[in-house]
Amino acid sequence: MSALAGVFNASSSLFTMDFYSRFKPKASQAQLVWVGRAATVVMVIIGLLWIPVIQGGRGLYDYLQGIQAYLAPPIFVVFFFGVFMKRLNGPGCLATLITGFAMGLFRLAVDTPVKLMGTPYAEGSFLWVVNNIFFQYYSLLITVVCILVFIIVSYATPQPDYAKIGGLTFSTLTEEDRRATRATWSMRDVLLSILLVVIIISIYLYFTG
Template structure:
């Protein structure tokens, strides 16, 4: 339906699929807590499980800075970089904002999206903790355990949600949840395919062939979508070679993809002196470093090298270094490249960046932006930030 219907079909199906996903996940949450014995029982079991040698448990979001996976400073820096890239620059997200009729619609749609973004904590994170707690209870009772195991003896974390669906839900409701999972998958893939096809068609094909008939451009976009689907399937073996846990793979890839793009956007938005060449080299340096890091992960993982084992400086930088800290240092490097190249190249013409860079908006543009929001936008923003802070305090 993405190939045939384009962006409009993606948006309409997302609107229809989202309630199914939210309802299904809510049922899982309620039945999971009921099967376990309540929230307190979940917190008790998860707070016993140590995740590192520094006293942190599964219920601690803020971990010791020496934690191998999620040091608190690294999480603060790396999450900010990845978050800025994904939510503020990725075509996957931005295309939805740009579909708004005006600034007011776009802003309020974003605020509504922020409310929805609070829900996955309770609909996906908490069910994962429930699955772990039920698994621990089953083992303590002398059973086989609730979750399936991997070949290396570790629990299959990726199977937590499907296992809850398979073992806790009655027929009918189980089908609804499966529809919800498929809806989430379809929505994400549809948006990805549409964004990628649009970028290729408009930013590459049409630029080199500006006189192309619009109907032909649509066909080119459809062909590009098919090609992207095939490339995605071919990439699966690379995913499997990076790690056992899908979430960790996704974060690894995002942590090397985000800094170069974030750097290019940041200098372009915040600095009037930034040149097109500076932005391009910030992107290219990020691409080169990111591919080197990803290739090193594949190579060293398949070679059986353990992180932290004595090795070369290259191994330390591109394999041993924590992915969150690497993301932060990579952003600094890409920013430096963008700034240096900009200083040695011609500055953009003022009229070309009018209204696109902070400090260049006309009085009319500033007035139009100010008129597009009121006190309720501020109130809802503060509510969202307050809930986020409360969540961090509770799981500190």
């Protein structure tokens, strides 16, 4: 219940502060609270209506894994490549997020009717092919497309102001930044991290046989 409460609270706050307050900048605190409560009620209703879709799949865990696989790739690409490549810019980031989320939402739109009604698409059709691609393969496809979009759009548009991104990418780190970062960890942290990786791999190998 606490997890659900956190999700509903975060969703209502997101809608109220990032959307409603922008359209109604002079809204009072009482109005914002009322809108937040209304947004929470709407989210609860949407959640209840979505239960049949989840039941139509292979369970809540598999459904959540699919959702993450479809929506996480563009976020990963933006953060990961943004840290290592200073030439990537804002327009490339925006194009990547839009492209990735569009591909993810398209897959969700294709999968949902099948899970809800249990009627598959005509075998051999385009929608049937999309629906039957293993979700991790589709996630990999989104990742590859997002990487290409990020790089192509970034290099086709003006380069970012490197002064503004100083210290945010590896290429723009100064010696002072490197020393400050190095001071935040020790060999003990490295050894514990290695131990954690070994434990995770061991657990994975144990349960996969």
